[in-house]
Amino acid sequence: MSALTNRLDRAAAQTRVAGAMSGLLRRLRHAGGNVALGLIDQALLSGSAFVLTIVLANVLDINSFGRFSVAWAFSILIEAVFLRGLFDDGLPATAHRIPKSLWPQLRLGLYLSSLLVSGALGLLLVGAGLVIAAVGGDAGGLVIATGLAIPAVRLQSMFRRICYLDGRLPRALASSLTYCVALVVSAGLMIALKLAGAAAAMACIAISAALAGSLLLAHTRELAWPQARIFRGSLRRLFRNGRWFVATSLTYWIGSIGLIPVCGFLIGLDASASLRILLLVFAPLSQFCATMFSVRLPEIAAELRAGRRSAVAAAARENALLLGSIAAAYGAAVVLLGQRILALVIHGQSYEIGTGSLALMGAAMALDAVWLGLALPLFATGKPQRFMLSRIAGLVALCCVLPFAAEAWQVMGAVAAMVASSAASVITVVLTNSARERT
Numbered sequence: 001m002s003a004l005t006n007r008l009d010r011a012a013a014q015t016r017v018a019g020a021m022s023g024l025l026r027r028l029r030h031a032g033g034n035v036a037l038g039l040i041d042q043a044l045l046s047g048s049a050f051v052l053t054i055v056l057a058n059v060l061d062i063n064s065f066g067r068f069s070v071a072w073a074f075s076i077l078i079e080a081v082f083l084r085g086l087f088d089d090g091l092p093a094t095a096h097r098i099p100k101s102l103w104p105q106l107r108l109g110l111y112l113s114s115l116l117v118s119g120a121l122g123l124l125l126v127g128a129g130l131v132i133a134a135v136g137g138d139a140g141g142l143v144i145a146t147g148l149a150i151p152a153v154r155l156q157s158m159f160r161r162i163c164y165l166d167g168r169l170p171r172a173l174a175s176s177l178t179y180c181v182a183l184v185v186s187a188g189l190m191i192a193l194k195l196a197g198a199a200a201a202m203a204c205i206a207i208s209a210a211l212a213g214s215l216l217l218a219h220t221r222e223l224a225w226p227q228a229r230i231f232r233g234s235l236r237r238l239f240r241n242g243r244w245f246v247a248t249s250l251t252y253w254i255g256s257i258g259l260i261p262v263c264g265f266l267i268g269l270d271a272s273a274s275l276r277i278l279l280l281v282f283a284p285l286s287q288f289c290a291t292m293f294s295v296r297l298p299e300i301a302a303e304l305r306a307g308r309r310s311a312v313a314a315a316a317r318e319n320a321l322l323l324g325s326i327a328a329a330y331g332a333a334v335v336l337l338g339q340r341i342l343a344l345v346i347h348g349q350s351y352e353i354g355t356g357s358l359a360l361m362g363a364a365m366a367l368d369a370v371w372l373g374l375a376l377p378l379f380a381t382g383k384p385q386r387f388m389l390s391r392i393a394g395l396v397a398l399c400c401v402l403p404f405a406a407e408a409w410q411v412m413g414a415v416a417a418m419v420a421s422s423a424a425s426v427i428t429v430v431l432t433n434s435a436r437e438r439t
Contacts (some may be wrong), residue, residue: 017359027367037169038291040409044176046287048183053280054345059196066269069197069276071146073260079153081253085246087114094302104224109231122147141199149206155213164294179212200412251391255398255421272354274411282365285330289369320373327369331362352411360415367422394425
């Protein structure tokens, strides 16, 4: 009887191990599928932005392209820094604190509140554009188009963020594909009708984003009118943490995209255009890092909810190593091939982009990728304030280096200031984490 019992116990143990292995393989396949879909999703967005920017760089004069780049940078400030910080970055941590049965209410509440805020900001810009146009300013049409683009892009962004939260990446992929096709068609019409200009280009973005975001109408069954308690509680938690997300993203924007208008002020619109092209060259890398961030963020939030904090810390180190290695390899490829590729796709314009600028931008992007990997757990827990110190250190380094470097080396000096900023951020966060682990 004892021997039979032992055999049964061994068989049961083997069954449990086999079941655990099978579950692990299923999770790995699921995660791999999500990453693959996320990469395709981000590739569509990055590819459409790349194509539009290259087209504009060829059909616009360098000053008009510089004006578009400045408007684009400020639209990113509003959408990717302010609105995304309030509504998107803290969403996984907030959603996993309420039952999934209440998520339909959360979804509709987020759509309504984000559209209300973005619509109000857009109306302010439209009004400002009308005033500028009335007094004869050339920038009026561009400001109006930017105001229309902001709520449209917010709708698309909110729809995609909820798709990532729900683990339904095919829907996000469909939205990005719709955006890509609409952007190609609208840009083609813009050129065919000889309407090429900064305002028309921004209008193409507005129309395409509105069409892509409207796909949420096909999934209204998954929405429910939010109870006041759920609505207020969720928004209160999002906004409470949102100020830290906004502040963290703002310091990053200042040290990257925000340099486009700064270079326009310090050096000239041609410098803004050159820096926009430099950022475009590294856009695929940025989109890859954004994909990993979007896919892993809900997973890490769920792991934290289950109490597996050691696994989350390990994931932060692994993601930092992974993203940093990929960024370094991408930067090396750009240094070798970047100028040749740019010479093939951009004709008739003079941009201040050399091997030194490409190498420095690659170093800055690699350091930012490491920072993002280390930041994942704190975004998942809704505690980005712990990383604010690192971004403040980066901002201080940027302010110290930029004025002198930009005057001495123009665009290359501005990129060198980005490297100094990113290096200071990474060093500070590593020192902060080491001190926390010792205590």
